[in-house]
Amino acid sequence: MTTMVLSPGLTKSECICSDDHPKPAAPLEEEDAHIIVPEWRLQKVQSPIELNHDDSNEYDHFEPLEFHGHWDQGGKATFNNNGYTATLRFEDRELPLLVGGPLHDDHYVFEQLHFHWSDDDHSGCEHIFEGKAYSMEAHAVHFNRKYGNFKDALDKHDGLAVVAFFIHATDDDEHPCFNKITEGVQRIQKINSSTEVASDCLTWMTEAAECKGYYTYQGSLTTEPYTESVTWILYPKPIHVSREQVAHFREMKSTPCETFNILKNVRPVQTPPPHKKLDIIYARSHRKSE
Numbered sequence: 001m002t003t004m005v006l007s008p009g010l011t012k013s014e015c016i017c018s019d020d021h022p023k024p025a026a027p028l029e030e031e032d033a034h035i036i037v038p039e040w041r042l043q044k045v046q047s048p049i050e051l052n053h054d055d056s057n058e059y060d061h062f063e064p065l066e067f068h069g070h071w072d073q074g075g076k077a078t079f080n081n082n083g084y085t086a087t088l089r090f091e092d093r094e095l096p097l098l099v100g101g102p103l104h105d106d107h108y109v110f111e112q113l114h115f116h117w118s119d120d121d122h123s124g125c126e127h128i129f130e131g132k133a134y135s136m137e138a139h140a141v142h143f144n145r146k147y148g149n150f151k152d153a154l155d156k157h158d159g160l161a162v163v164a165f166f167i168h169a170t171d172d173d174e175h176p177c178f179n180k181i182t183e184g185v186q187r188i189q190k191i192n193s194s195t196e197v198a199s200d201c202l203t204w205m206t207e208a209a210e211c212k213g214y215y216t217y218q219g220s221l222t223t224e225p226y227t228e229s230v231t232w233i234l235y236p237k238p239i240h241v242s243r244e245q246v247a248h249f250r251e252m253k254s255t256p257c258e259t260f261n262i263l264k265n266v267r268p269v270q271t272p273p274p275h276k277k278l279d280i281i282y283a284r285s286h287r288k289s290e
């Protein structure tokens, strides 16, 4: 099992979350670090939301966010068409773990990864970042290990952690790592069909997760039961794939009669009610590992 501690690996021009961005809020004092996190995690809104860097609060005191085993080889990776999305699960291996960052002292176990898309290349993401919409959004869903399983974690305020990645279709060549995903998608066009894909099929995530920082807020699932149990972690740097790679997702069928394709599975952006404060934190997770 390999461990990847996020660290700076990109130049300013490569990364949207570089030091060039304005710093909207004064940094919090070191002594606040252990007080603010749990309290902040109790404030939840419905997801997805629109995010802007200027509306976020910069926070430097999180521990580094660590991905353990997400892009390892071994065991079985299975893709399934449930009529709504393509879902990837791991079996016969130690499940990947997400720790650190805004997750306090808890360990979050990988449950599944799924995708959102739309009938065109300009509206398939759920979160909107800086007014931009990307072609797709991938959600890596994790449950808090202290609750034992996904079902029991679902309604707890610290039950789930979802890492979101933007995926954008361009006229460029296909993304070779993402091909492990799209080859599988082409084999699950029928509803309720499954296929095995390469166990290291998530390596494309590393490209976005090497970004210097990420956005985090307390929100909800974007599908039923919409429970406000999610710590969201969003990487702003989109992963570029070809238009054809995105188009394969739209070939998946949503009904047994095969008349309808899954053309759109995006929940619209939610506006928090006035009594709910939307706290978006921009985390520079690498700071302590330098």
Ligand SMILES: [Zn+2]
Pocket: 114, 115, 116, 139, 222
């Ligand atoms: Zn999702």
